[in-house]
Amino acid sequence: MNARGFLAHPALWASLVLSGLTLLWLSLGAPIGLITQIAIYTLYGMGVNLLVGYTGLVPFGASVFFGCASYAAAFFVLGRISNDVFGIVLAVLFSLVLAFGLGALILRRKGLYFSLLTLACSQIAFEVAFKWTAVTGGENGLQGVARASFASDLSFHLFVLAAVVAGICLLWRLVHSPFGRALQAVRDNEQRARSLGFNVYLLRLGSFVLMAGFVGFSGALLTFLLQGVYANNLSWQHAGDALLMTVLGGVHHFLGPLWGAITFIILENRLSAITENWWLIFAPILILFALLSPEGIQGLAQRLIGKQRWTLTRGSIPPRPALIEPYVSAAQAMDPDKPILETRKLSKQFGSLVTAREIDLQVKPFVLHSIIGPNGAGKTTFYNMLTGVLRPTSGQVFFEGSEVTRLPMHARARLGMGRSFQILSIFPNLSAFENVRIAVQAQRIGARGLLRDAHADQAINARTWSILDAVGLADQAAELAQDLPHGAKRLLEIGVTLAIEAKLLLLDEPLAGLAEADRIVVADLIRKLAQRHAVLLIEHDIDRVLAISDRISVLHQGRMIADGKPAEVARNPEVIAAYLGAAQDGERASAPAVTRRAGATSPVLLNAEGIAVGYGGSTVLSGVDLTIREGEAVALLGRNGVGKTTTLRALTGSLPLDAGSISFAGTDLRKLRPFEINRLGISLVPEGRRLFPNLTVTENLLLAQRPGGITLEEAFALFPRLRTRQAAKAENLSGGERQMVAIARALMVPSKLVLLDEPFEGLAPAVVNEVMEALVKLRGRVAMVIVEHHAELVLPIVDRAYVLVNGQVAFAGEAAQLEHDEALQARLLGVVETQDTRAA
Structure with a gap:
């Protein structure tokens, strides 16, 4: 350790603070036991x-x-072991064994259940200690525990200080070890840690046992401080003391518990001398910290000096080598003619819902193999079965010739199956370097090594730098992942996926939310990676998929409908039908005749100009302009993933704008909350209906009713089927009936504009006709924006249409024009391979 590292070591600062408090207390002539208690x-x-x-x-x-x-320390010393130091060691060993037994059981639950189970264990121990008087002393505890090795309070105090500082040194080494860094990965993103090959359950069990060792050591020290032991430390009133101190000092700071212990114990000591109701004074202090400084005392100090960061670990990364070794793929020795991945009749069923139906697929090395399909086709479900997130209902998965159908996710990752996720999945509170290094570590050494420095492994560091350089992030290695731009985060996720020595890369929508410049960069990287790996890609940017893919498979309604070269797939009639909605079985919904509103005849109701919006730094919409007039019906169309639902979320205020403006009936919506926007007259019928399942049809409707909206009788007149089902619970309705309730519910408020997100999704043709007739009846009464995947269903009943392509408006005009221009529909909404897309 160099001089700078020594001066920044938290154990040094802890020893200086505790030594300073010791000298202060001695100079005041105060009992030194209070500072001993703070150290413990x-x-x-x-x-x-x-x-x-x-x-x-x-x-x-x-x-x-x-x-x-x-209690264990007291039993040992009061029994046959007279040496107090040896008694402390045995108490720690007892604590470790107890934690292993309890942890193996309660770590099968997480979140609130885990927290409550630990509290229940503590309360059980309290009841035993308090009532088993013959063994534990009951209410009076065990007293007269000899402290033979320490003649005075000061000598014991110095021993405690030395022991605590040694414990802090050990803990600092543990959190910087491969094991400790793996724990932080689990904290940040459990699913991602599993996908890299970490056994999360064993990691948590290890941390639970280590926690018990440090806590047990502290408990044993307290026994010799008090020279006795009492049951009250086990009671629920004191069960959370250490947790409270930690939160008060700052849970995201290594020395947070030190500042919390000093504050809590000194305030308790001083305030309790003033009044027995000292919590009435202390509790407001806690409330203020919770509201004003969630990062605790150390976070408040950082804010005052203008430099905020977590201090759980060092804020540095290993030095960048003068020459970064070129990235070499672990997959380059694969036989290009032998499939690396194969599925045989892979199926998944959730109750009566079939999301994957006997899918047969082969993926070969050095091939960019893409999977496309409309919304709800089962693409992500298929990936989840491939990687072990979901277990198939039937069928088999083979990787490099071996069946892996029942292997857990982390075991498949260790075989070389690397995956990225539809929703960006990285470790946000770790640096870009550490994100990749953790993944390299996962494949090479896992979490082995409790005492070695994770950053001292030069081979792992060199591999990390190679991967960062390969994805273009070497210059941003030291930045926190959460501070990277969205395009760089996507590159980082690909780098993390590569780092587990992946032979097969399963990339789930890596272009999602990227600006065009970033799409070009990421797509180019994927194309290059396919030359050295097997790549299976899910992506909604159809044009770019056609341009870069070697092979394409198409899923629709859970089954494989096409598989072949891009040109073949683009011409496949079933694929065209799936994307453009042409009937395949002779039965189809038919749109009723309507009289379209001619031109701009009514006042503007909603006007959106230049809106840009995204998620977590991504860009989903960029420069979108929309105009909706009173009583007008407008279709919002586009392939899946282009930003249609995002547009509706922006209009309803549930997603804040990054740029642009939205006005409704002369009111600026940018600073209004969703419920305020709804009260102005904008109602949303969400995809998936989202009814209250345990309420009846009538209750669902009345819950939304406000003066000025339609009445129950009008709702039943609009949807006659609901009259006979008004007493049925929503969970017992068919999909079509639920959609009818969702639309009627939106009208129970005084709506001027109704936004409908995929209102025909999953409905039988006869039911589509019923819903469509209701929407036609609403024409002119309210304005409507209808998001729909199948253009042929919605274009005949609307006045105008917008088509989004990659987050931008590619068409805005009369619905009749788009309805009758099949070539334009195919280009904007279908799967069409052109020379232009090949050059993209």
């Missing part, structure tokens, strides 16, 4: 923070190890 509770809090800050688990009852180890 500092280590207690740091042990708890190994779970909270580093692993993402919140134990309400870590006191079970604190209290039980306290």
